[in-house]
Amino acid sequence: MKLKEWLKLALQEPLVHFLIAGSAIFILVSFQGPEIDPNSRKIDLGEAQIERLAANWQATWQRAPNQSEIDALIREYIKEEIYFREAMRLGLDKNDLVIRRRLRAKMEYLSTSSTESEIPSDAVLQNWLDSHRQKYAIGAKYNLQQIYLNSQTLAQANSKAASIFRALRNGGDWKNLGDEISLPEAMENAEIGEISRSFGQDFVRAIGQISQNQWTGPIESGFGYHIVRLVETSAGRLPALSEVRRDVESDWRAKTATEREQKAYQELLNAYTIRIEKPQ
């Protein structure tokens, strides 16, 4: 794939949007310049800062704030800034469990996101697909036709079925045979799950055993009995990677995030010298 095409594709990915936004925030946070001197008691609230407050507000409420809402945002900001500076002055940020955890969480986020841009190779994804066959397998599809019998017992259904088979042999139209019910007379290219949602588990279990392309029955469902004609229109199979690449990649990402965080941590850990003295 050419670089240009790759970029175009990448720019459509929500994950890429997320990463770009995340990096932007990180860069903003990292390069705001020197910290405000906590000893200063002067607060400057410029146009850019107020626009940023308004934009944050809009992101939550999906509309621009009105004048009194902006004033409230400014009051809140000033209050937060004053408390922040006074807290720093008092050294309240030192040894604070919540702040430490927050900073750790930020680092963990950075550790995983630095590898988030990693594009897994085909081999990695193919391997993932092969080891999770069940999840990605495409089920067999069937055409199903059914004639409903509202009988109470199998014996009653059998005797009704006999006359229906006779009518079918004599060229009767299957659509005019049987009893009325608001179930589909026919389903086309349906997977087992779809058939089960309409006819129930017992029915699906039973039709797994029947010969194809011939009227068979009576078969019991949650609604009564049925004479059924079933044709497999496509066999179940494991899809090629290209068909399910998106799902496989997103599953791979989600499931390996922990692993990648550990890897990133290990690299940091390697740069440290650590001495541990356990109490006796």
Next chain:
Amino acid sequence: MFQLNDFAGNPITSAYAETRMRNEPIVEMSQIKGTSETHPELSPNDEFGNFEIYEILLGTTRRGKAEGSYVRQALQRGLQIEAQTGVNPYQFGFIGSSDTHNAGSPVEEEHYFGKTGIPDGLPSTRRAMVVAGEENLRGAMSTPFYKWSAAGLAGVWAERNDRADIFAAMRSRETFATSGPRIKVRLFAGYGYSANILSRANFAELAYGGGVPMGSELRVSGNSSPIFLAQAMKDANGAGLQRMQIIRGWAENGVTKEAIFDIACANGAPNPETHRCAPMRDTTDTRTCMVNKRSGAPEMKIAWRDPDYNPARHAFYYVRVLENPTCRWSTWEANREGASVRPGLPLTIQERAWSSPIWIKS
């Protein structure tokens, strides 16, 4: 919840009613913390009204008030408020849901696993059976989890299975609630339906074309009752349907009223005097809890006219369809544990579904 006055104690105004309707087009009628259709104190003549009611206020041992807490009364009050203000604040459709906190939806009685995780995640903490030392439980753990229900379900009649159509259907209240089973139910009303509409292959198309679906209003036309088309399908894996009912609610001279009609029975037809199906015995085997799949009806589909119709009456009509009795989750659980169910809990329940109402207005 469904008061005649607003939060400040003033009578509900049309502005309040409009806001309420804009924000609350549907109401959750059945979930794990009980079913809120109605209460025996509010509906003393509804023999099926005492269903999975949970009256204890969360986090306390106090019993809540029936008045103002149940959906049928809210619908009745909505009509009263509308008569005064011109707007009905409680004109909602119905859904059921789980209210689960553990990312799983325990809708099946046979596989109930609680809703809050640690507090009710085990048979020993749900206490469907009496547990030794339970009188010493304090705080959240002392909640009577055994009175909670397996979850309900929200049903939606949407043209396509996509977000836009599902939301549109909820906005237009074309929804239904179930107490858990995948029963399907729908209701239409109109004046010009043909006699054979029920057996027509394009039933739904004709039903929409000649009337309104549930969740809608129908204007009074002439002096005779509109035709109500009610249809219900059983859960493909559940028990058969026992009876289908129409519930009519209205208000007269400041008094809320209701009437209940059985409109279809698993066996035979409702008695035209009492509007009830013949009594049916609960034959559930509570030791095995096996469901007799062939008892009860697979489908009920009927055209019905109100035998006591009054065109001057501003009323709502909704369908309630009841399954044959099946084991409650607590019975399944006690059987698995080889113990007996806590005294006072019903061994069986009649699962059900409710269509959203249709409001008939002049």
